[in-house]
Amino acid sequence: MPGFSSGGVGGGVGGVASAPPRPFRPSRYVPVSAATTFLVGATTLFFCFTCPWLSEHFSSVIPIYNAVIFLFTLANFCMATFMDPGIFPRAEEDEDKEDDFRAPLYKTVEIKGIQVRMKWCSTCRFYRPPRCSHCSVCDNCVEDFDHHCPWVNNCIGRRNYRYFFLFLLSLTTHIMNVFGFGLVYVLHHQQELDTPGAAVTMGVMCVAGLFFVPVAGLTGFHIVLVARGRTTNEQVTGKFRGGVNPFTNGCLRNITHVLCSSQAPRYIGRWRGRQMVEVQPPFLRPALTEAQLEAKVLDNGIQNDRHSTRSKSSLDQMESQSADAEAPPPPKPELRYPGLPRADTEESSLLTEAPPTPSMYKYRPTFNSPGRNHTALTHPNKMIRGESLDSPSPSILQSSRQPSYRSEPSSLDGTTVVGGGVGVRRGGGERGEGPGGPGGTAGGVLGGMSGYSLTGRSYTSYPSSLVLSTGGSHSSSLRSAHTAHNPLATLHSEGTTDTSYKSLANQTPRNGSLSYDSLLTPSESPEFESTEVVSPSTPLQGYTSPFLSAQIAQQREGQLLQGSATFSSPHKAYLRAVSPPLPSSAGPLETHHLLQHNQDFSSRPPRNPSSSSSSPGARLLEPPVSPPPRGLSLGKSLSTSRPVLANHTTSKPGGGVKKVTGVGGTTYEISV
C-alpha cells in the first residue's frame, strides 16, 4: 500500500492520500531565478569592479566584510528556499473516511482563553492546527504558515521563518553596503565615469537602489510581525485585528523565539524506526458496553467502530444520493490487508460494487478527533505494528458487507473496530440495501438496520454509512432532499450527525465551548446506538441529517458557541432512539435547505486558491474558506432557516437568490 513514504521529501508526502503529481510549472521558477540572478550577479560585479579599488584605497576589511555579509545572505536564502517549512504529512484517506462524513468544518480550541477555530483541510484530511494553513501553490498544509514567497519559491513556515527573516535582514544590509560602497567609488571617480569600473558600479548601484525599497519595506514589515508575534497570514487576513493575539508571549520572547529557538523537526521524510513491540497477544477485547462505546466516540476523539457505525447507519442513505462527480478513491484492500485473506475477498467484492458517492468523501470534513492524521507515514507505521487499521477493517467489512456495502472502503470503518462482536453489530447496521443480508452475531440489529435502510430506498444505493463524509454538504444535501420523504433516512443521517456532534461536543466542551455542551451527552450515544438498531421503523420526526447537524455545529462555532435549543432537541430526539421523534423541525426543512444550498454550491467553483504567488509582504492567504464550505454553506443556510425549524414542513424560503452569511464571515449567495 502506498502508505510507505519513507523517503518523502519536502512538498510531497507519498502515501495513499497524496495529491496527483503537480504539473511542472516553469513560471513558478521565474521570480526565484530572477532573485538569484540579481543577487549573485550584482554582487559578483560589485566584487570584481568596485572592491579591488576599495581594498586598495581604504582597507581590505571592506571586501571581507562585504563577502561575509553576502555569504550570510546567500546561506539564509538557500535555507529559506530549500528547507521544508514545516509541511504536515497528509493524513491517510482510508483512515479518515469514516469521519469525513460526519465531521464539522470547524473545531474550536481554546488557547489562552481565546477561542481559535481549527478548520478541516479537505486536501490533507485533518483539522489544521492553530496557525497552520494550506498553501495552494505548494498544495500542503504548513505549520505556522507565514506566506508563500515567490522569490524563494517556497512556503515560509515554522521551520524556515527564521532563515527568511535573517535573509531579509542580511539582504537589506547587503544592499545598503553595495549601494554605499558603490557610491563612495563613484564619488571618487566622478571624472572617470566612462570607465567600465565606474559604469558597472553605477549599474550595480541602480539595481541595488531599485531593490532596496521593497526589500527594506518587507524587512520592516517582518520586524513588526516578529515583535508582535504574528504571521503574515494572520496580519493580512486581519485575524487579530482589534483582538488579542493568543500566540504572543511578549515582544522580547517573540523575538527570541524566532531567532533562538531550536530548529523544529520535520514531519515528512522522517526515518521511522520500526517498532517491534511485543504486545500481549490476545488482548481480546470484550464487547464494549454501551457506555464504553459511547465514551469512545465522545471522549478524546477516540476513533472506534462506533464512529463508523453511527456514521454508516445515519449517512448511509444520504450517500446514495450524492450527485457529486468525484468519487472517493476506492480502498485498496488487497494492499492493505495482505495478511487477511478474509478481508481481501470481502474487500474486493466490496470494491466491485463500489458506487459513486464519492464527492462526499472529498468535501465533507470529518470530525476526526485525532484531527491530524497526518499520515502517509502512519500507514507504514501501522503496517509495521500490525495496527488496528488493517485488522479491524476486514472485520468491519465483513459485517458491513451484508447490507449493501458499496463503495465504502472498508478502511473507513476499520480503524476503530472495537471488537468482533461490536464490529459485526455495526456492520449490520449500516448499509442500505443489504445484498448479502445481515449475518453476524447481531442478527437482530442487522436485520433491523437492513430494514431500516430499505425503507429509505432512495438512499440505499449508498453503501456504508461510513462513507457519508464525502462532499459533505453536497451529497448530504441531496440526500437530505430525498430524505425529506423518508424520515428513516434522516434517522440515519441524524445518527451520523449525532456522532459528529458528539465528537465535537467532546472536543469542545473541554475547551469550554458552550455551544456543544447542550448537545448530545455521552449518555445519549449508547441509547442512540441501541435504539436505532432496535426500532428502525419508528419514524423520526426530529430529523436532522447528519450533514445538517454538522452544519449546525459549524454554525454554532461561527456563532461562538451559542447553545442552541433547536439544535439539541433534534439530537436528543434522535438519541432517544427513534422513538419519540423530536421536533421534527430540523429535519425535512433543513434537508431542503441543505439540498438547495448544496446544489448551489456544487455548481460554484471552489473558491479560492488564495495564495498564489504573492509578493513578499503582500498576502498570502490561505484559502480562507476552501472547498469544504459545502458544509459551511449549509450551516449558513441552516442558520438562516433556523427560525423556520419549528415548521415541520419542507418549505423553503422563497425562490431567488439568498445571501447567507457563512460561519467565517463570508457570504454566499444561494439560489433558493
Place this chain on the structure above:
Amino acid sequence: MAETHSLQDMRQQAAITAKVFIQRDYSSGTMCQFQTKFPSELENRIDKQQFEETVRALNNMYAEAEKLGSQSYIEGCLACLTAYTVFLCMETHYEKVLKKIAKYIQEQNDKIYAPRGLLLTDPIERGLGTLYSDC
C-alpha cells in the same frame, strides 16, 4: 512487509484493535503538549495515574525540546557563524530530545503498555498531531 504480515496475522487471531487518540492540548499556544485527560476507553485497561504520568512526562520532554535555553541559543549562533553547515554534522537540540522521547515511549510500551495490550505511538510520526494508543 513480512513483518506486517506476521503482525497482522497475530492481530487477526487476537482481536480487533482500536485506537485511542490523545489530542494535543493547545491551551498554552502552539507548544507541543498533549491532553492529560484520561480517555474513558482505557478505563479498565490501564491505571489512570500511570497514564497521566506518561503524558505528563511526554509534555515535559516536549517543553524541554522547545525551550529557549542556552543550548538552543548557542546552537543558533554556531549555525549562523558556519553558514548553517553545522547542521550537516550536528543534531539539533530538538532532534536530540525527540530521540529521547522515542526511547521513553518505547520503554513505556515495553514496561507498561504492551503487557496490557496497548501500544503508544510516537506523535512525531503523525506530525505531532496526536498521541495514540492502540488498544
